[in-house]
Each structure stands twice: as structure tokens, then as C-alpha cells.
Amino acid sequence: MFLTYPAHFYKLKNKDMYFISFPDLGATQGNSIEDSIEMAQDYLGTYLQEYYEKGIEMPVSSGIDGLEINENIEFAEEYDFEKSFTSLVGLDIAEYTKLAKKQxxxxxxxxxxxxxxxxxxxxxxxxxxxxxxxxxxxxxx
Structure with a gap:
């Protein structure tokens, strides 16, 4: 079951770090763009894994249409909005669960x-x- 949720990737000024905000779920962070994408997928998997395992309906994804970087967020002065972006983050929750619970x-x-x-x-x-x-x-x- 492949799932996608939109995420805002806020680039920190003077650092190769990103604050990642999921409008439908929560937030995480990463130390580089590559790490941020991986952290976003891991956050998504960790967040949704219990829903999947218990057969609970997944939170509804708001989709990406119309979503823009919010320049009025808390700590806005710390972000470089020109290098920030919005993207869909996706993962196969069945595969994630299988790998996470391999023991x-x-x-x-x-x-x-x-x-x-x-x-x-x-x-x-x-x-x-x-x-x-x-x-x-x-x-x-």
C-alpha cells in the first residue's frame, strides 16, 4: 500500500539543514537534503505504522494542490524561503512495516x-x- 502526504521542506539559513512539516501529521528535520528526504519517509512510516498494523483508517492526505510554503510560521526568520519547497513524500507502508519489524x-x-x-x-x-x-x-x- 503506497501512501503519499505533502510536506514543506524549510531550508535553514546558513546551514544545510531542513525543517520538514507535514500539514496533515507533524514534523521532523534532516541534516541535508538527502537526509531530510530519508527522515521525512521514516517519520511518515513511523507515524502510519500503527494505523496499518491495527487496521485503522489512515489519516486523509490533503494533497499537494494549492499548498505553498508558509512564510508566517514560527521561527520564520531562521528559514531561507527561496530554497524551501513543498513536495509529496511517499512510501510503501507494508514494505516499511516488514523491514521495521524484521526481528x-x-x-x-x-x-x-x-x-x-x-x-x-x-x-x-x-x-x-x-x-x-x-x-x-x-x-x-
Whole structure:
């Protein structure tokens, strides 16, 4: 599920830093333009991950049409508005969640005895098999 939200990238005067404001969500910052884009995507993923995991409807994106850099914001004197810009920031929330939650957890499962014996005899890694099947289901979402 690919999502996009508009963000204002405010360039700080005399520094290669940006303050990033999402009109629909909140704010973050970055140390360079590259870092700022990465931080904006990470902020977006972190913010939306809980909505995704719990099946809650995502916040509505206001879109980018008509959005302009606001020169009357707090700390306006610190920003270089000629080098500031508005852009859509997007990410695949399913992929972000998969990468962010890659660590494994221990979970006990109950299976019929004959399947357990079969798995032992055939040297089937049950954890790997379950993980693979669950990943396939996850991709269907």
C-alpha cells in the first residue's frame, strides 16, 4: 500500500539543514537534503505504522494542490524561503512495516503429532515454513 502526504521542506539559513512539516501529521528535520528526504519517509512510516498494523483508517492526505510554503510560521526568520519547497513524500507502508519489524519472536504453535513426526523425519524447519507462509499472506494485504 503506497501512501503519499505533502510536506514543506524549510531550508535553514546558513546551514544545510531542513525543517520538514507535514500539514496533515507533524514534523521532523534532516541534516541535508538527502537526509531530510530519508527522515521525512521514516517519520511518515513511523507515524502510519500503527494505523496499518491495527487496521485503522489512515489519516486523509490533503494533497499537494494549492499548498505553498508558509512564510508566517514560527521561527520564520531562521528559514531561507527561496530554497524551501513543498513536495509529496511517499512510501510503501507494508514494505516499511516488514523491514521495521524484521526481528524474530518466539511463538509456540500446536500441530498434529503426525505432522510433527513428518517434519522431524523430513528435516523441515517448521519456523521457516510458517514464516514463509505468513509472509505470502502478508503480501496479499
Amino acid at each position: 524474530t519472536v518466539r511463538r509456540n504453535v500446536s500441530i498434529p503429532m503426525y505432522l510433527n513426526e513428518y517434519a522431524k523425519r523430513e528435516k523441515i524447519n517448521v519456523s521457516r515454513l510458517i514464516t514463509s507462509l505468513l509472509e505470502e499472506k502478508f503480501e496479499e494485504i
